[in-house]
Amino acid sequence: MVERTDALLDRFTRYLRDRRLPVTSQRVLVAKAVFASAEHPSAESLQRALGRRGERVGTATVYRTLDLLVESGLVRQHDFGDGFRRFEPVSGRAIHEHLICQRCGRVVEFTNDRLERMLEIIADEHTFLHRRHRVEVYGLCSDCRGRDAAALSSTVSR
Amino acid sequence: MVERTDALLDRFTRYLRDRRLPVTSQRVLVAKAVFASAEHPSAESLQRALGRRGERVGTATVYRTLDLLVESGLVRQHDFGDGFRRFEPVSGRAIHEHLICQRCGRVVEFTNDRLERMLEIIADEHTFLHRRHRVEVYGLCSDCRGRDAAALSSTVSR
DNA sequence: TTGCCTGCAAAGTATTTGCATAACA
DNA sequence: TGTTATGCAAATACTTTGCAGGCAA
Numbered sequence: 001m002v003e004r005t006d007a008l009l010d011r012f013t014r015y016l017r018d019r020r021l022p023v024t025s026q027r028v029l030v031a032k033a034v035f036a037s038a039e040h041p042s043a044e045s046l047q048r049a050l051g052r053r054g055e056r057v058g059t060a061t062v063y064r065t066l067d068l069l070v071e072s073g074l075v076r077q078h079d080f081g082d083g084f085r086r087f088e089p090v091s092g093r094a095i096h097e098h099l100i101c102q103r104c105g106r107v108v109e110f111t112n113d114r115l116e117r118m119l120e121i122i123a124d125e126h127t128f129l130h131r132r133h134r135v136e137v138y139g140l141c142s143d144c145r146g147r148d149a150a151a152l153s154s155t156v157s158r
Numbered sequence: 159m160v161e162r163t164d165a166l167l168d169r170f171t172r173y174l175r176d177r178r179l180p181v182t183s184q185r186v187l188v189a190k191a192v193f194a195s196a197e198h199p200s201a202e203s204l205q206r207a208l209g210r211r212g213e214r215v216g217t218a219t220v221y222r223t224l225d226l227l228v229e230s231g232l233v234r235q236h237d238f239g240d241g242f243r244r245f246e247p248v249s250g251r252a253i254h255e256h257l258i259c260q261r262c263g264r265v266v267e268f269t270n271d272r273l274e275r276m277l278e279i280i281a282d283e284h285t286f287l288h289r290r291h292r293v294e295v296y297g298l299c300s301d302c303r304g305r306d307a308a309a310l311s312s313t314v315s316r
Numbered sequence: 317t318t319g320c321c322t323g324c325a326a327a328g329t330a331t332t333t334g335c336a337t338a339a340c341a
Numbered sequence: 342t343g344t345t346a347t348g349c350a351a352a353t354a355c356t357t358t359g360c361a362g363g364c365a366a
Contacts (some may be wrong), residue, residue: 022340022345043331058348063331079237083356084330099286108284115280118273119295126266127300128257136292137277142285180320180365201356216323221356241331242355 004091005035008074015072026057030065034075040086040107080107080136097135103144162249163193166232173230184215188223192233198244198265238265238294255293261302 012031013023033046041049047062066087069075078086080100095116099108115135123130170189171181191204199207205220224245227233236244238258253274257266273293281288 020341020344024340024346026347056348060332060349061347064346079239081237099281099284101286102289108286110280110284112276112280115273115276118270118276119293122268122270122273123257123295123297126257126268127303128259128266128295129298129303130295131260131297133293133295135277137281137286137288138291139281139289140287145285145287178320178366182321182365184322214323217355218324218357219322222321 004089005032008035008089008091012069012072012074015074016068021068026061027065027068029055029057030062031069031074034066034069034087035089035091037089040078040080040088042084042086044084046087078134097137099137099139099141101141101144102138103140106141106143108141162247163190166193166247166249170227170230170232173232174226179226184219185223185226187213187215188220189227189232192224192227192245193247193249195247198236198238198246200242200244202242204245236292255295257295257297257299259299259302260296261298261305264299264301266299 009028009031013028016023016027029050030046033049034041037046037049043059043062043066046066047057047059050057066075066077069087070077074090076088076090078088078098080086080098082105094111096109096111097115099110100106101108119133119135120130123133167186167189171186174181174185187208188204191207192199195204195207201217201220201224204224205215205217208215224233224235227245228235232248234246234248236246236256238244238256240263252269254267254269255273257268258264259266277291277293278288281291
């Protein structure tokens with residue numbers, strides 16, 4: 001976990017140095033916060049997480065650093081439709097997509113090679129150069145599914 | 159084209175009546191505008207389209223009507239990452255996904271049954287109840303791909 | 317008539333930008 | 342020392358909300 005964070009941080013500082021950009025303490029802090037997060041944090045949640053540890057970083061800086069991280073390819077950007085962006089370190093893991101519970105907001109990841117290949121072929125068939133894609137499945141997770149079924153059986157109609 | 163619009167409008171007015179909601183002229187205007195659009199209009203483009211025809215509808219009403227249309231299931235909502243929502247009538251067509259050109263913004267639709275089925279199976283494997291999904295492939299359309307290749311060959315490096 | 321709708325303007329939310337100051341290389 | 346970053350606050354862009362007056366059923 002920590003080694004993954006360190007490795008990614010290393011790649012980020014190298015990315016900055018390569019283009020003569022200063023490696024500031026704020027950039028390192030924000031990068032660390034994203035790399036260490038297991039969830040899919042928002043800009044605000046990252047800033048709050050830092051604040052809780054007594055590390056004060058301005059909002060604009062958080063956003064600007066996240067842009068850099070996305071540009072560097074070390075962080076993926078998502079929009080699950082809650083009105084704000086979410087971020088996620090690429091880490092060494094395979095490309096994966098998301099299942100999103102519309103009830104509790106839980107996000108579960110899944111990988112499927114056949115799916116990935118299929119999308120590249122589809123792009124090709126439409127003379128598109130495939131660069132990236134986004135697959136999101138919305139529904140109910142098992143917990144919420146059970147809760148809904150229970151609520152349903154306690155009522156006669158509707 | 160017009161018949162499709164009429165059929166959808168009919169379903170929308172029925173939807174409203176079913177829940178005792180007034181069928182106002184503004185609602186009909188907004189609904190017609192969405193149903194008749196071939197593209198993936200935004201709230202603002204719909205309002206402007208109406209304005210051009212001399213039909214003045216308030217911004218809030220446009221948004222409120224679009225919400226109703228989405229709720230009714232007659233309109234699909236998208237977020238292609240340009241900072242605003244886009245809308246699209248479901249019409250009678252099959253479910254389809256989108257290829258989005260990152261250069262010119264062109265959106266091409268495609269359908270693929272195998273893909274649709276695969277996503278339902280994946281949801282099931284993760285004990286999720288599949289409700290809907292979104293698949294977006296980002297890349298370059300053939301036109302922009304050609305333009306990029308031309309630009310590349312006219313320069314030696316970079 | 318009654319309840320829901322409409323338009324306006326103000327508020328809200330996430331994100332971006334301008335600018336004086338501060339930190340990195 | 343010269344860039345480039347930072348933080349603050351103001352600006353932005355889309356969308357939502359509050360409210361007084363106006364229609365649909």
